[in-house]
Amino acid sequence: MGDLTKLEEAEAADMERQGGGGGGEEEEERDPESNMLHQPLLKRNRTLSSNPLAMVGAKVSHTESLDYEINENELFKQDWRSRSKVEVLQYIFLKWLLAFLVGLLTGLIATLINLAVENIAGYKLLAVVKYIEQKRYLMGFAYMTLANFLLTLVAAVLCVCFAPTAAGPGIPEIKAYLNGVDTPNMFGATTLIVKIIGSIGAVSAGLDLGKEGPLVHIGSCIASLLGQGGPDNYRIRWHWLRYFNNDRDRRDLITCGSSSGVCAAFRSPVGGVLFALEEVATWWRSALLWRTFFSTAVVVVVLRAFMEYCKSENCGLFGSGGLIMFDVSGVSVRYNVMDIIPVVVIGVIGGLLGSLYNHLLHKVLKVYNVINEKGKLHKLLLSLSVSIFTSLCMYGLPFLAKCQPCDSSITDTICPTTGRAGNFKQFNCPKGYYNDLATLLLTTNDDAVRNIFSLNTAKEFHISSLIIFFGLYCILGLITFGIAVPSGLFLPIILMGSAYGRMLSIAMGPYTKIDPGLYAVLGAASLMAGSMRMTVSLCVIFLELTNNLLLLPITMLVLLIAKTVGDCFNPSIYEIILELKGLPFLDAHPEPWMRNITVGELASAKPAVVMLSGIEKVGRIVEVLKNTTHNGFPVVDTEMVPAMGSPNGVTELHGLVLRAHLILVLKKKWFLQVRRRTEEWEVREKFTSIDLAEREGKIEEVTVTDDEMELYVDLHPITNTTPYTVLESMSVAKAMVQFRQVGLRHMLILPKYQAAGVSPVAGILTRQDLRAHNILSAFPQLEKSKRKKGH
């Protein structure tokens, strides 16, 4: 009850402030509001200046919020009204053309990556196998380690020196972008190129990482670049592309790109769409579902055409392999009601392992952050040591395994094999024997997955080999992800999970008739769900991978159980990474304690809002822009209305003007000699809506003479007259729902009092203000009430 009383006090104080005070004369003295991302937003106590973001890792860079709101100022309205039917058709046509191009290019680049990886890794492995055949084991080791070292070096140098944002999977940043957080340099041309080459290098180097995450990022990069007409410095200023120069259309394009990426990674069109829907996107609508589906359809057609082409040995070492595809469609999967028990066991243990993996990876990434912060050299050294360790294990561990005799009853497979692929690798064994660990380790990751998933191979892998494999990939999965190369999380988790599934199949062998290969598939699914916490999209991806619909019910069950178990312990791996990167992601659900605090209280904890007049002095605008970091300012007209007869005058909230637009006005020196409203034609003469769409420009670049400082600017034509608003008595929980649902950057707080002298705007809310962490650091008593509820 103690906190409640405090809250009530706060409310009472707030009420006094609003009702009694708030005269216009105070306006000018107020501190500038600070809503830049680097600074604390909520200052209950003005001397308090803890930086919540400083703690959460080194990867914080200057992020900006995106603005999905339709800016309705006079210029845009004019532009919109004059837009002809032809232009609308141009827009629609271009939207679909871009969706097509995104699919096409993503498909082509995925093809390229697959080709390169299969050939580089293939020739590398062939050479190693040749050395082994000649019993020159040390030479083989040296060759493999060196090759992997060099490939990792290429990937790491590119990432470290040219595009640090290309490291990692990129999915968390895309998720954040679609939530409204713009990480800089995330979707540039350099990032794209580094990601492609880096991904080829890292995957070919045999590191325990996949190309799936990077492909999602690549798809999004392509989408973003297409939308803006090319790289930043060489943009095609095609007239039609102006329609896409806004955050809303770019968001849709990037959603298309990310689903194309997933589709290209798994050859799973429906899975790709659902992945974007379930995991990546924050806003969704039916029309987008349709467009992303079109993109993924294009990707599938491209991939299919390319695989047809490669069937006739045109693609070097590339078989049907490069695209993971564990085709078990030919097999009639049989299971009965009693098999539900092992399935439940798989799910529960998978959920536990998945959340444990998340927990450990979190710790490892924190340590890595400290190392990576020390400089580029440290980053490089870390990547290279992981590469050497990986090579060592991959090559060395198979020597521990005993040679197994080939089972002559399996007539349809070759045993042992000495080539690049194959399910029974000879390695160091005599003729007629195979090394089961070499089958899993001395191969590409994709082939390893295919081998461990293969059906009717109940006795192929010895339990000791599986334990070594599982243990190794647990370690590699933890230490590889954080290094400075493009890395996906899907494959490491699939590898770990499949090993776990196989192990379980041996343990549960006597009780069930499920095939061990199927166990491996289910194990992989359970670990994915336990770590990534997706359900429907994973289910469909596995469905499309395995190409067997009869697996659907048990896959669903495993996924549901694993996710439920995992959710009991920690959030999904992507959420953990988002938090580590300090990206201000807005969750779908407000915290329960947010219902105990109103936006009015939030606003009173912040410095007062800086307002501009409808016709403002140039000097004041320059001062405000230089002294604050806000991106939006309410525009208020204060006028004496004679008809009213009121001595206090009337204030009118005209809207919200953006910093970018103010800078544009200053740059164009669109000043007035006297305090007057401008005509529509005057505005149109000076500005076009295309100018306004540009977001670039800083106040430091603007030079205004002292004489000009005394002139005026009419802000009315560039003010968004329809900002979204909340009442100051609104609870933060409900305000957050509106903020997120409508996709805002700024939300104005209106006073609930109506009287002369009350400021027409009680405050501004931004993304940072609505983040739980920031609110709690300004209102520690909420934290207490939250804890109390926990007990």
Next chain:
Amino acid sequence: MGDLTKLEEAEAADMERQGGGGGGEEEEERDPESNMLHQPLLKRNRTLSSNPLAMVGAKVSHTESLDYEINENELFKQDWRSRSKVEVLQYIFLKWLLAFLVGLLTGLIATLINLAVENIAGYKLLAVVKYIEQKRYLMGFAYMTLANFLLTLVAAVLCVCFAPTAAGPGIPEIKAYLNGVDTPNMFGATTLIVKIIGSIGAVSAGLDLGKEGPLVHIGSCIASLLGQGGPDNYRIRWHWLRYFNNDRDRRDLITCGSSSGVCAAFRSPVGGVLFALEEVATWWRSALLWRTFFSTAVVVVVLRAFMEYCKSENCGLFGSGGLIMFDVSGVSVRYNVMDIIPVVVIGVIGGLLGSLYNHLLHKVLKVYNVINEKGKLHKLLLSLSVSIFTSLCMYGLPFLAKCQPCDSSITDTICPTTGRAGNFKQFNCPKGYYNDLATLLLTTNDDAVRNIFSLNTAKEFHISSLIIFFGLYCILGLITFGIAVPSGLFLPIILMGSAYGRMLSIAMGPYTKIDPGLYAVLGAASLMAGSMRMTVSLCVIFLELTNNLLLLPITMLVLLIAKTVGDCFNPSIYEIILELKGLPFLDAHPEPWMRNITVGELASAKPAVVMLSGIEKVGRIVEVLKNTTHNGFPVVDTEMVPAMGSPNGVTELHGLVLRAHLILVLKKKWFLQVRRRTEEWEVREKFTSIDLAEREGKIEEVTVTDDEMELYVDLHPITNTTPYTVLESMSVAKAMVQFRQVGLRHMLILPKYQAAGVSPVAGILTRQDLRAHNILSAFPQLEKSKRKKGH
């Protein structure tokens, strides 16, 4: 430009009204605002009183809007704050338990329906076949017609007399419900029972309708009944169920129910979830995706268990058939790049046919509406004549077909068959011959689909038979849907589409190697997409139906093309029905011209808003409730604040109070002798939040004595203090986005002026105010500007 000027005039007038007038003394004289659904909402001209809903069909009944907003009044807050951790766990547990039960019961009822239909229709057909074998053709005809007549009679009488809402598919109403429109008696126990029995009757009667739509409705009914603890009159007042006594949780449950229904209809768990997501639901979130997926998983397990059980002939005539399942997984589908051309042709023609079907069905339904309005007898007669016509055609038309010799090269199928099912029906033919039209017509609809989809039967059906079949089902598909029995649209469209696909396969035969059975599948898909305009969910449903992932790329292509072509002509069939039923569905996208009008202008066209004081006289409350039909009233405190020193006083917008809560206060006679604020304990003594959750009660049922009329009520504790608001300068387009995204029933309009004497609320927006049709009828000049843009 003419309209623009008018708009500007309107704006200027509005500005004057807001700035200059609006004194408190006018308040009492204003007309009551009318936001009931039956009345026009926007009266530009007060004498204008056209009723937009009167035109659009007889099925309009008293619909209510749902309220998905979290009502934050003191009582609910108190309840929420005192909610312990155990109660939160109860809620979560119950949520999942209900999802499980919804799946379980939907699965069981779907099983029951399938069993009943297969057995009733099966024995009926067996008897008919026996008469035919004995060459007693007339007797066979009489038997079949009578049986169908009686079955239709049962279905129609139940629908007409007991539950008119059970007629039709129910999907549009569910779609409207999830959009926030409550059609009365839609989810009651009577409706459920009538829907189950009626669906069995109508489908067994061989009418051209499916059980798919009704199953979706049945799933939703089950969900709704479970959520409220049973039928209206016999509700279990289980303490735990109080958590679900709100529109938000009921909405989630019904979403679960509808996806379970689709899943049960097609045995397609992922398709079910996606159907709910793409077509039915308006609001969606990741957590819901997961829960619906769980429900559909349960359905699939139930259906699977039941099919296992029926394999051993325990279920009478029920084979694996009852659940449509065109299993083509065993067949390796081959197609190459050139096959894209026929696929495109299928898509284009399918889209054209689909939109043509929508167009014609619209006309037919309008005519049917007129007939059905004339009374119950007319409804019955209509249904029965359709039944007789259907029987006549089904039995008579096969006599037109020539007997075909059995192809001895097809060894694995029996030819001719005389039993209930089978691909080569003997009918009136001699031994060794079969009647291809009888194969398609003299069978259940499900079997007909299976027969026409069957692979490797290129020459089975003669073109003339296919044309007759197609023509017949086009007619039946148009005339059957609107009759007063539970009817689904999926199956008629699949039948039509498959016939069209087969016909096309014969026409295109020389140019392609695609199997005619596959053509039938693609034809069905194209017509579905052309009429229903879904893509991803249809694709997944077809995927799960055909059980062959290799079909995915071409299915996608067909669906995308057909939908695109169809969208050029008219909206989807569900949207057409929604409009016919006059349900105030809020579209996702605002119309472009809505950016030209502000909510302030809308508000000024409506009668002024009726406000209540924070502490209000009983007499005034009774008067307001009796004289208006509003469901929400802004609560405003007008107080002189001495500290302000302002002569005009201060008004404070306290929030919004609901009609239901006011009636509760009057019923409980919670009156005060003097004008004072009440304490928290006083409130809690009188009300519980459970009382407040009830929505029942009418003002006519309340009796208040004359003495009581002079007493006071403190409205503060029951007022929602956090209503969502918009500024009066907000454009209708953006206001609509907020209204829909946040799921509102009322949205307050705030003045943009801040001055003494300005009313703190400029108006209230409801669902009806934001509907394009209503706005256009009040502001005809917008219609003109819309047309002008079209030219």
